[in-house]
Structure formats: structure tokens, C-alpha cells
Amino acid sequence: MGTNGSVLPATPYDGCGAYTRLAKIYRSQLRQFISAMDPPILLNHVQEELRAIRLQENVATADRSVEMSRLVARLVANLLTSGRDTSLRARHRKPARGPHGWRTRTDPFCVAWPQIEKWLSEEPEVTAKALFGRLQAVYPSQFSPGQLRTLQRRIRQWHLEAEQRDSRESEYRSGPNAIESRAAGAH
Numbered sequence: 001m002g003t004n005g006s007v008l009p010a011t012p013y014d015g016c017g018a019y020t021r022l023a024k025i026y027r028s029q030l031r032q033f034i035s036a037m038d039p040p041i042l043l044n045h046v047q048e049e050l051r052a053i054r055l056q057e058n059v060a061t062a063d064r065s066v067e068m069s070r071l072v073a074r075l076v077a078n079l080l081t082s083g084r085d086t087s088l089r090a091r092h093r094k095p096a097r098g099p100h101g102w103r104t105r106t107d108p109f110c111v112a113w114p115q116i117e118k119w120l121s122e123e124p125e126v127t128a129k130a131l132f133g134r135l136q137a138v139y140p141s142q143f144s145p146g147q148l149r150t151l152q153r154r155i156r157q158w159h160l161e162a163e164q165r166d167s168r169e170s171e172y173r174s175g176p177n178a179i180e181s182r183a184a185g186a187h
Contacts, residue, residue, distance in 0.1 A: 024170060026072040033076060049075040108147050109154060116151075120158060128152040 053071055109116065112135055119131055132148050 010043075023069065023072075026069070026076070029076055030072070045075070045078050049078065108137075108143065111153060113154075117158070120155065124159075124162075128155045131155070180185075 026042065049071065052074075053068070072121070107113075115138070116131060119126065119134065128151050129148065132151050135143055135151075
């Protein structure tokens with residue numbers, strides 16, 4: 001409800017459509033253009049034009065209908081071009097941030113990780129589910145079933161780091177000449 005007791009329209013479009021000073025032809029043109037518009041872009045333009053209309057209402061002019069016709073014509077012209085501009089989006093949404101570099105929770109496997117690494121080095125092909133069963137046997141009531149996915153991620157990360165270690169070690173063992181010849185061949 002408005003400050004003066006009037007009922008507010010549900011949308012800015014409803015506000016324009018309910019404005020009785022608009023000629024019927026402008027209202028029908030407005031309906032046509034709105035049906036083809038992207039809602040966030042349309043909302044932005046309609047809000048700007050409604051602000052301009054409200055400002056015009058506060059200014060006493062001799063011929064209000066001519067001013068309103070000009071404002072509606074400007075609104076329609078903006079609506080014609082706004083569909084092409086995709087850079088305008090809802091501004092209330094925060095831009096997506098990249099992944100953060102800190103933990104949000106303490107690591108549930110920090111106490112058991114040396115044992116897990118030992119098992120992985122002895123049996124690299126063992127599944128995370130099997131290791132999780134072993135952990136539950138060694139550390140009863142410390143790990144809940146919901147932590148299996150966390151262990152799977154940690155083990156996958158361990159395998160990736162092991163592959164990187166192995167590739168660096170093989171490059172080191174093959175000597176500096178092999179590394180230089182590979183680097184020269186890349187250019």
C-alpha cells in the first residue's frame with residue numbers, strides 16, 4: 001500500500017498499464033513490446049521510465065498529456081533497443097567468486113590420514129569405500145557414513161599428487177638433457 005493509502009501495482013508494467021492518462025494505442029504497443037523482452041532488462045528500463053514519469057507528475061506543466069505522450073514514446077523506443085543489450089542484468093545478484101583457498105571445516109581424517117596414506121601406498125588400487133570400512137573398524141564411532149564422500153575426494157587428490165610426483169621423479173631420473181631437449185622441442 002502506498003504512503004497516501006493507494007494500492008500499489010504488482011509490477012511496474014501494471015503501473016504503466018493502469019495509468020489512465022496513457023492513450024490506448026500506447027498501452028497496446030507497450031503490451032506488444034513487453035511480451036518480447038527479457039524480464040531483467042525490461043524491469044530496469046520500466047523502473048527508470050516510471051521514475052521519470054513520477055518526476056514529471058510533480059512538475060506543474062501546462063500540457064500534461066503532451067509530456068506523457070513524449071515519455072511513453074521514449075519508453076517504447078528504449079524497449080525496442082533494450083532487447084539487444086545483454087549486458088544489463090539484475091544488479092542485486094553478487095558476482096560468482098572462484099574457489100577459496102581455506103577449509104570451511106576441520107579435516108575429519110587428519111588423525112587417520114597417515115594410516116590411510118600407508119594403506120594407499122601398499123595398495124594403490126584399493127577403493128575409498130574399502131578404506132572407509134577399515135577406518136570404521138580401526139576408529140569405531142569416529143566416522144559417520146556421510147564422510148565417505150570427503151574421503152573419496154581426499155583419495156582422488158592423493159592419487160593426482162602421486163601422479164605428479166611420479167612424473168617429476170621420472171623427469172629428474174632421466175637427467176637434465178632430456179628435460180632440455182623436451183623444452184626445446186616444445187618451441
